Amino acid sequence: MTALPNRDRRAERREATRLEILDAAWQIARRDGLAAVTLREVGAIVGMRPPSLYSHFESKNAIYDGMFAQAWAGARVALSKVEPDPKQPRRSLLVGAETFFDFSVADVARYQLMSQAVLPNFEPSPEAYAESQGAYGRMVALMHQVGVRRSADLDLWTALIAGAISQQLANDFGGTRWRQQLPRLVDMFADAVGLPGPKLRRTR
Amino acid sequence: MTALPNRDRRAERREATRLEILDAAWQIARRDGLAAVTLREVGAIVGMRPPSLYSHFESKNAIYDGMFAQAWAGARVALSKVEPDPKQPRRSLLVGAETFFDFSVADVARYQLMSQAVLPNFEPSPEAYAESQGAYGRMVALMHQVGVRRSADLDLWTALIAGAISQQLANDFGGTRWRQQLPRLVDMFADAVGLPGPKLRRTR
DNA sequence: GTCTATATTCTGATAGAC
DNA sequence: GTCTATCAGAATATAGAC
Secondary structure, three states: OOOOOOOOHHHHHHHHHHHHHHHHHHHHHHHHOHHHOOHHHHHHHHOOOHHHHHHOOOOHHHHHHHHHHHHHHHHHHHHHOOOOOOOOHHHHHHHHHHHHHHHHHOOHHHHHHHHOOOOOOOOOOHHHHHHHHHHHHHHHHHHHHHOOOOHHHHHHHHHHHHHHHHHHHHHOOOOOOOHHHHHHHHHHHHHHHOOOOOOOOOOO | OOOOOOOOHHHHHHHHHHHHHHHHHHHHHHHHOHHHOOHHHHHHHHOOOHHHHHHOOOOHHHHHHHHHHHHHHHHHHHHHOOOOOOOOHHHHHHHHHHHHHHHHHOOHHHHHHHHOOOOOOOOOOHHHHHHHHHHHHHHHHHHHHHOOOOHHHHHHHHHHHHHHHHHHHHHOOOOOOOHHHHHHHHHHHHHHHOOOOOOOOOOO
């Protein structure tokens, strides 16, 4: 009787290569934009000829798909680190907002892949889309714990955060002009949905 | 003595061709995305061989530049039609918000060119950038007339509108899920900056 | 101002040897 | 699983005739 090994070294190696390829694609995307990712350059970075990449991804869009899933998985992890305190709903909202804001502006290409349709031919697979839903679910859970439950209120919240991020990236890239408005946005939102607690900032 | 003609028919014809080319580029951008615009296809639409386009635009980016200027000129015109009533500041803000929101979601490609960096190699010329500043100036003038003057308040306002547009395009394309939140956004904003007037919507 | 011809380079993807 | 060879095509841009 031969004991089966409890680790599949071949599968591990394969997965490591997949991650290397995705990492190379991220490098290019961060440097020259999402659309600049080419199999040629990905291959050059990982030390492969372009056709060899097809042993690991069935198409270029499959690479984008893997990146999409990674991006939202990262957002979910970041949001999971936020520990809301129901006794301090406004503080908790601010921490959640800052967490997602900082995660987003840290990598424009990643944010564009996650939330903007900059790649006309790309649509996430069901598996990748599920990752985005997982991250959204984390955010919803966080909001529930501080007392925000109505879906219209959640929509309002996502719009506030998306707007701050969008403006920061478009009109003050690398700065803090909109990031520093987050406490005010949280107060506005908290007042609008009836959350208790002291204001984070003085009124005017 | 020979009277000079008071119309330069040649210049008019030239300008008309320029507009035809830009129009063709818009058609492609709307159908397949901004990055899908190629000289080949633009030429096919206007009935020219690709090299002939260089008689009217010095490069492909010059075409994007013309589109950028047109887009912001259109936004300025749309905003100019808004007539704010200082006695009804909230109503006025709502009309302004709806105007820019509708203009934006009516053409995703146009919005991406105006406000998102989806073309890595494109940067607007000073002339085109001035168009965007003109539209922003119209918005600022509108806000001034209803009593919003602090620059931090203007930043807050642009973030709210950008957020609603961004979410509408990303998560409910073609729908009204975020558009119908505009009255609430206006109330939130008006309360935060101390504008008088009755709420547009009941509180909850 | 438009054309033909061409330069140069790049693209994603497939076939088949090793 | 990686390679070479290749496909089939597209890209922007320039030169020079008409």
